Amino acid sequence: xxxxxxxxxxxxxxxxxxxxxxxxxxxxxxxxxxxxxxxxxxxxxxxxxxxxxxxxxxxxxxxxxxxxxxxxxxxxxxxxxxxxxxxxxxxxxxxxxxxxxxxxxxxxxx
Numbered sequence: 001x002x003x004x005x006x007x008x009x010x011x012x013x014x015x016x017x018x019x020x021x022x023x024x025x026x027x028x029x030x031x032x033x034x035x036x037x038x039x040x041x042x043x044x045x046x047x048x049x050x051x052x053x054x055x056x057x058x059x060x061x062x063x064x065x066x067x068x069x070x071x072x073x074x075x076x077x078x079x080x081x082x083x084x085x086x087x088x089x090x091x092x093x094x095x096x097x098x099x100x101x102x103x104x105x106x107x108x109x110x
Contacts, residue, residue, distance in 0.1 A: 001062075001063050001064060001065075002060065002061065002062060002063070003059070003060060003063065003080070003094065003099065004055055004057065004059045004060070004063030005059055005060070005090075005093040005094045005096065005097045005099055006078055006089070006090060006093045007045075007051065007052040007054075007055040007059075007063070007065070007075075008050060008051040008052065008055060008059055008093075008097065009050060009092070009093035009096050009097070010045065010050065010074075010078075010089075010093065011041055011045045011046050011050060012041060012042040012045045012052060012072060012074050012075060013035055013039050013040070013041045013045075013046075013074070014027075014039065014040060014041075014072040014073050014074055015038060015039060015040075015073075016032075016034070016038060016039060016040045018040075018072045018073060019032050019040055020070075026069075026070040027040075027042075027067065027070055027071065027072045028067055028070060030043075031043050031053060031054050031067055033046060042054065042072065042075075052065075054066045054067045054071070059097050059099075060097060060098070060099045078090070080102065081094075081101075081102040081104070082102050082104045086104065090102065
């Protein structure tokens, strides 16, 4: 990946049962923090300047998710603007990191 802006802009919260603390969960417990009795957050995303601790690399250059195959539902559901239609939240995160907008007229998903 060459972006990673969403991983360093949003709080990633999800049902705690997605963690490997639950028999059917897969998100590593070492990567999460308890939010409340029902929800967890990806470590590093519940702060004023969020950055998921599973994100490795430099935003806008070269990044990767160290737990990609085990990432939580919000990460799986978040699509690049234009990947399957508009997602302005993607462009909002990109702008917060000084990255250019993805223009649907110019973007083609691969």
